[in-house]
Amino acid sequence: MPELPEVETVVQGLLPAISGRLIENVIINRPNLRWPFPLDMKERLEGNVVLNVRRRSKYVLVDLSRGETMILHLGMSGRVLIHKLGYEKSEKNMYFNKPSVEKHDHVIFDFEDKTRVVYNDPRRFGAIDLCRSVELNKHKMMSNLGIEPLSNQFNADFLVDNFKYRKTSVKSALLNQKYVCGLGNIYVCEALWHSGISPLKLAGSVKRKQLELLTLAIRKVLKEAIESGGSSLNDFKNTAGELGYFQHNFKVYDREGNNCKTKGCDSKIEKIVQSGRSTFFCNKCQR
DNA sequence: CGTACGACCTGCCCGC
DNA sequence: TGCGGGCAGGTCGTAC
Numbered sequence: 001m002p003e004l005p006e007v008e009t010v011v012q013g014l015l016p017a018i019s020g021r022l023i024e025n026v027i028i029n030r031p032n033l034r035w036p037f038p039l040d041m042k043e044r045l046e047g048n049v050v051l052n053v054r055r056r057s058k059y060v061l062v063d064l065s066r067g068e069t070m071i072l073h074l075g076m077s078g079r080v081l082i083h084k085l086g087y088e089k090s091e092k093n094m095y096f097n098k099p100s101v102e103k104h105d106h107v108i109f110d111f112e113d114k115t116r117v118v119y120n121d122p123r124r125f126g127a128i129d130l131c132r133s134v135e136l137n138k139h140k141m142m143s144n145l146g147i148e149p150l151s152n153q154f155n156a157d158f159l160v161d162n163f164k165y166r167k168t169s170v171k172s173a174l175l176n177q178k179y180v181c182g183l184g185n186i187y188v189c190e191a192l193w194h195s196g197i198s199p200l201k202l203a204g205s206v207k208r209k210q211l212e213l214l215t216l217a218i219r220k221v222l223k224e225a226i227e228s229g230g231s232s233l234n235d236f237k238n239t240a241g242e243l244g245y246f247q248h249n250f251k252v253y254d255r256e257g258n259n260c261k262t263k264g265c266d267s268k269i270e271k272i273v274q275s276g277r278s279t280f281f282c283n284k285c286q287r
Numbered sequence: 288c289g290t291a292c293g294a295c296c297t298g299c300c301c302g303c
Numbered sequence: 304t305g306c307g308g309g310c311a312g313g314t315c316g317t318a319c
Contacts, residue, residue: 002312034295034314058313076312077297104297123296125313141314168290177314184312275291278310294316301309 002074004149004182005225007058010080014060015053017082017115023048023064027108029101033121034075037107038130044068045109045130057145057181061136069133071141075125085114145181149218154180156212163203163211170206171199172275183218186253187225189280191217193252198286199272199279224249252280260285 002010026045028037038044048064055061060080062070074080088097101108102120107128109117119128131139146162147153162179163170173179174188183191192199194217197210206214228249251261256271260282267284 006312073313075296075314078312121296122298123311123313125296127314166289172290175313186312276293277313289319291319292317295314297311299310301307303306 002058002076002078003184003187004055004058005187005222007055007060007074007182008226009229010074011053011055011060013082014062014080014117018050018062018109018111018117019053021050021115022112023050023109024112025110027110029106029108033106033124033126033128034073035127035129037128041128041130045070056142057148057177058184059141063133067133068130069136071127071129071131071136071139072119073127073141075121075123075127077123078119078121078126081118081120083116083118085110085116144178146177146179147181149180149182149215149222154215154218156208156215159206159211159215160208163206166203168203169199169274170197170201170203171279173203175275175277180218182222185277186250187218187221189253190221190251193281193286194221196286198283199274199281252282255280 023045026042028042031037044066045064048066048068051063051065053060053062058073060072060074062072064070072080083097083099085098086096087094099116099118102118104120104122105118106121106124107119109119111117119126127141129139129141136142147158159179163173166173168176171188171192174183174191175185189199191214195210195213197206197214252269255269258269259265260267260269262282262285265282265285267282269280270283272279272281
């Protein structure tokens with residue numbers, strides 16, 4: 001589910017809901033996700049006011065008033081949902097809205113104003129950690145991240161410099177978070193189609209002109225996905241539990257055997273496996 | 288160092 | 304209807 005646009009959607013949902021709010025109670029339903037939770041996580045979280053919620057790569061960063069930042073990763077299947085506890089009106093009467101705890105609701109954050117944030121992650125590839133805010137950049141999960149694809153530094157020059165001599169495929173190079181971060185399997189496939197680059201090409205052999213098209217395509221695809229509220233396959237939901245709509249715009253991802261969407265192209269989308277992950281592309285439009 | 292690959296998990300879908 | 308196999312948005316550790 002969660003590549004950069006989905007994480008951005010989560011951040012945009014969380015920011016107005018919890019910034020300035022006091023964390024009153026944290027319910028931790030298991031000892032770990034991908035890794036054990038940090039020591040004394042409950043105590044270190046409770047009593048903080050949320051100063052800010054932001055994104056770095058595919059990580060959600062929650063800055064806290066006592067000087068720590070909570071780092072949250074959604075892995076493959078992580079979700080964040082926001083509820084409002086308390087009395088609500090229905091047509092006939094008032095009722096107390098207390099959502100039941102669902103399967104895989106691993107951590108629940110209750111705020112003083114009755115906002116509830118739920119972290120749900122069936123596959124548990126996600127992670128939660130705490131780190132002194134001033135040392136965030138040194139954190140293991142942050143220190144090897146490349147530049148943000150929506151930043152100004154991300155341009156053709158940057159890709160030329162970083163892909164030079166790389167023997168791996170351009171697809172794998174884009175999935176590697178140490179050059180450009182935040183891209184995942186879906187948006188890499190999509191951006192390569194938009195820029196007409198074969199995913200099989202070696203990163204170091206892609207011409208500058210094509211890398212220029214690639215930077216534009218990456219920007220475009222990410223921005224459009226963010227605008228449509230995050231995409232992803234079957235069932236990405238934003239923090240209000242609503243579906244994103246970008247999946248209707250996929251040109252290649254999960255479209256094996258379907259017609260290429262380039263005007264006048266009569267080719268079918270192919271699926272191959274590269275470094276263990278599915279790649280979807282048009283063998284005619286992408287060279 | 289760069290690169291390739293298995294491992295970590297659950298759920299779902301497909302074919303038999 | 305049940306069961307086994309394969310596959311899924313990501314990333315890390317290990318081996319070469």
